[in-house]
Amino acid sequence: MKNLTLFAIAASALPFASANSNRSSKYWFSFGDSYTTTGFNVTGVQPSPSNPFGNPAYPGVNTCGTDSPTWINYVATKFNSSLVQVYNHAYSGATVDAAIVSYGIPEIRSLKQQTDDFLAFDAPGKQYYPGWKSSNSLFSFWIGINDINISYTRNGSYTEFDKVLLNRYFELVQSIYNVGARDFLFLTIPPVERTPFMLTTPVANRTLEHEVIADYNQQLLRKVSSFAASHRDVTVKVYDTRPIFNAVLDHPSNYGIVDAVSYGNGSDVAWCNEYHPSSAFHFQIAKEVAKLIKKYI
Template sequence: MGYFRAIIYALLAISVSTITTNAAGVRPGQIKNLVTFGDSYTDVVNVGDGGVAWPVYAARYAHLDLFPFARSGATCSNNLTFRPFPPVFESQLPDYFSQKQSLRLTPQETIYTLWIGTNDVGANALLTGSDAASIVDVSACMVNWVKVLYESGARNFLFQNMIPLQTVPMYSPNSYPNKFWTDVRNTTEWTVLMTELVLSGNAITRLMLEALAPTLHGAHIGLFDSHALFTDMFNRPSLYLNGTAPLNVTGAVNTCVFELHGTTSDCVLVSGSARDSFLWFDELHPSEQADRIVAREVAASIQGKKNRWTTWLS
């Protein structure tokens, strides 16, 4: 990761808006296999949205074979932001490499996705303090995922950046004690800091990916702007949410208000088609309807269709 740290300070002075690309990305019909890495936003077993995870929908929409390695609770590396869950570098990538030969995936027909960062920048990590890492280190780890897989033979990548986490109930100014955090906190301070961490991390990873892309011969690297997509869903929910209840971007399908420092809670669970009126499933995770939108847009990118949320850097 030293390579990335060396270039980041020189790149930060460059405005992202001045960088353009004419990269075409993957061809229509090229991709047959989808390999996913990340945290609970992507885990297909311990599903964060309370329903079906987006990779299952994306594979269905784009007619792909799915190979899921994302694990709930993960960070990019436990050496940077430790959590007692399987991280990308110390668990998910080794798991993939142990199976790589038996999977027999053709590089040209396979795309690899990574959606990570929510736990890295969150409570019990960068937001509340880490002695081992900064947002630069975490961003470098995320981008290094591309380099490591490329060196193993992978050639097609879709990098999903962090959503506007200050809009999820957990990190909003009006947050409350919940199952993810019951201690005292300054919710306004958390909102401001989370906004800065996400914006900074997304800008750094984009600059690093733009610097890395020309050095990886034959690779196709797409940047999927989850931040912009979720910002649009938050600001214009009627374009995305379609449930039978009033549209809701501040509450959640599964809301649990805990006593401060306590273990008891008051929970409300929305059922049926009304669930699709919510942007969030609980205080931290997108809803299943939001994930259907993610899946739809990711599938379009993988199929080689023009997509307003994806920029191909190579």
């Protein structure tokens, strides 16, 4: 194990930096759900030095619309100091594996399907292999929000169920490691019990969801530690999303946000809809993540 970092930092100012075309490209392969997606289609226009996110046109498409950058947009194009080409496999509504938890919509590409896409198109020797190497590529995962949202009220032990989810999660991570991935970033599930949608539900529901999220995150950290310990050639970083979410929601005015519950199209709201952070919120997340992964961007 080269490096394991468990990391969460308070918000602070960080200067913008634009891509430097004189530097070698770095590659970022991202996996996740609507909190990360930009609408990338693996068979569409591919990322390039002049178009680092490929398709669709920057900042892409997400649940907040077509002109609402997410954290990954900001990190790769505003807080970067080198050229970063992003292959963002994240898909809105994704769960770890639809065979375990699913919204029942076949079109949604789970982490399992996103991994299949990566292995079919972006892995060495495949159709769209962009020339990445273990030494210049980052692999990030922000998944589990939908798994918990769908399943937190199910009968039975949520601890045992989270174990099933995370075992499958890291089987997929292993398959990506097997083709050369060595630098990993994992993000924890944020306190989505504080979303406007969840605030309309009974307190008991929010309390239970909070408990399930805490258990999932604890097990995620253990799985990350185990993965790092058994793979001595990897660098693994974890970004705990909970501190920045709670900081923004506890003290919104400190971040230019009007309050913790309003949602819509404004530049001063925390949420774009009942369940998804606004672009202004994503900006705050991006500032913190960028500090953690600065060697890759």
